[in-house]
Amino acid sequence: MRYTSKQVQIARPDETIFRVLSSFENFTPILADKVENWEATEETCKFKAKGFTVGLKMAERQPNKLIKVCADESAGGMPIPFTFWAQMKDTTPEGSAVPGTRMRIVLDIELNPMMKMIVGNKMQDAVDSIAEQIAYAFNNARF
Numbered sequence: 001m002r003y004t005s006k007q008v009q010i011a012r013p014d015e016t017i018f019r020v021l022s023s024f025e026n027f028t029p030i031l032a033d034k035v036e037n038w039e040a041t042e043e044t045c046k047f048k049a050k051g052f053t054v055g056l057k058m059a060e061r062q063p064n065k066l067i068k069v070c071a072d073e074s075a076g077g078m079p080i081p082f083t084f085w086a087q088m089k090d091t092t093p094e095g096s097a098v099p100g101t102r103m104r105i106v107l108d109i110e111l112n113p114m115m116k117m118i119v120g121n122k123m124q125d126a127v128d129s130i131a132e133q134i135a136y137a138f139n140n141a142r143f
Contacts, residue, residue: 001116005105005127008135013099014064014088017138021086022067024056046075064088082109084127086134105131 010017020026024045032038036048044057055075060068068085084107091100105127111119 001109001111001120001123003107003109003123003127005131007102007104008131009091010101010103010135010138011099012101012138013092014090014101016099017086017088017101017103018061018064018067020138021134022058022061024058044072044075046072052079059083060085064090080110080115082107084108103131103135105134 023042024040025042027045028038028040031047038047039045042058044055046053046055048054053076055072056069057072058067059070060066066085066087068083070083071081084105087104087106089102091102092098093100107123107127109123111123
């Protein structure tokens with residue numbers, strides 16, 4: 001099943017967004033105290049959330065355009081295979097000093113029919129919320 005977030009506008013260059021989102025180490029200050037047992041390298045991360053071990057790894061990077069992340073099965077605990085990615089597009093008007101990037105999140109997840117009935121609508125809400133939170137963080141950050 002594929003869930004695609006609404007597009008969000010970020011007042012930052014696509015290079016900045018890509019640089020921050022393309023390394024799990026950059027999430028340490030944000031997530032280390034919000035989840036249990038946070039461990040991160042540039043390529044992988046592992047943590048516990050609501051009793052489940054979650055492992056993620058970078059699957060693909062296209063500079064300033066795409067960051068794809070998938071479940072890291074070697075970390076254990078991932079009951080449902082999934083892949084998600086952030087797509088970015090520069091929207092800075094020519095000659096403008098104010099940068100702009102349009103971004104959306106896409107989630108591919110294998111849900112059986114019962115799980116789809118239970119969490120299907122929540123998954124759409126989740127990808128929309130993640131996109132909005134990323135946009136909010138970049139639009140309100142001082143870096």
